[in-house]
Amino acid sequence: MSSVVDSIGVKCSRCGASYQAAVYRLIDAAAQPELLSRVKDGSLFLRECPVCGQRELISSPVIYKDLHLLVCLSGRPLSVEGLDGMKGRLVGDVGSLIEKVKIFDAGLDDIPMELCKFVTRQEMAKDVDLKFLRLEGADHDIIFTYPESGAMQMLSVGFNVYEDCCAIASRNPDLSAEGLARVDRDWVEQFIR
Ligand SMILES: [Zn+2]
Numbered sequence: 001m002s003s004v005v006d007s008i009g010v011k012c013s014r015c016g017a018s019y020q021a022a023v024y025r026l027i028d029a030a031a032q033p034e035l036l037s038r039v040k041d042g043s044l045f046l047r048e049c050p051v052c053g054q055r056e057l058i059s060s061p062v063i064y065k066d067l068h069l070l071v072c073l074s075g076r077p078l079s080v081e082g083l084d085g086m087k088g089r090l091v092g093d094v095g096s097l098i099e100k101v102k103i104f105d106a107g108l109d110d111i112p113m114e115l116c117k118f119v120t121r122q123e124m125a126k127d128v129d130l131k132f133l134r135l136e137g138a139d140h141d142i143i144f145t146y147p148e149s150g151a152m153q154m155l156s157v158g159f160n161v162y163e164d165c166c167a168i169a170s171r172n173p174d175l176s177a178e179g180l181a182r183v184d185r186d187w188v189e190q191f192i193r
Helices: 036-039 094-107 111-126 157-169 183-193
Strands: 004-011 018-028 045-049 053-056 064-065 069-073 087-091 132-138 143-146 150-157
Touching: 018 036, 018 045, 036 094, 064 094, 069 094, 087 094, 094 111, 094 132, 111 143, 111 150, 111 157, 111 183, 143 157, 150 157
Parallel strands: 018 064, 069 087
Antiparallel strands: 004 018, 045 053, 064 069, 132 143, 143 150
16 A cells, blocks of 8 residues: 545635645555654645745545554544554544654553643643643653644653553553544543543
8 A cells, every 4th residue: 555645626725826735645654654754744734825835734534554553534433444453543633643643653652641641731730732742852751732822832741750641551441442543632531530
């Protein structure tokens, strides 16, 4: 298998020009490892107007897969046959797809990561949408981003918090996901509230 790309006619939201944009339906980073960095920096999901340069997010349904992970961005629930030991995840938006890829590419797991985000929100005493960005430094600090006051904020959390969440997840058999699973804030909070 390799990636599937469509060319679709779109209209620029700023200048109104019509142009053809490349839209990925299947991103096969196992066959094309060079796509991984374009998923992680988000550039694969941007189209650019050739007239005025306006960049816009492409948020149509897409499947991402590499050797260990399959992420499906879709508005409706669906099942995928033959995951063959791969992690399967269902997400509802591009930002969540990118975050899943970043988490697993960093050698981490999204279930303890969602727990870690829950604990961090409690510590902050703020209801914010945390997204994993990267590990940083020799101590592998967890860097989260979140939107606040119209800007993107960054927050560093000690790796020990993530490790504690791994221990909690391994002790709690409910905190596991089979098949194509939606692992997000709502999913994790049903087990801790
Ligand atoms: Zn334009």
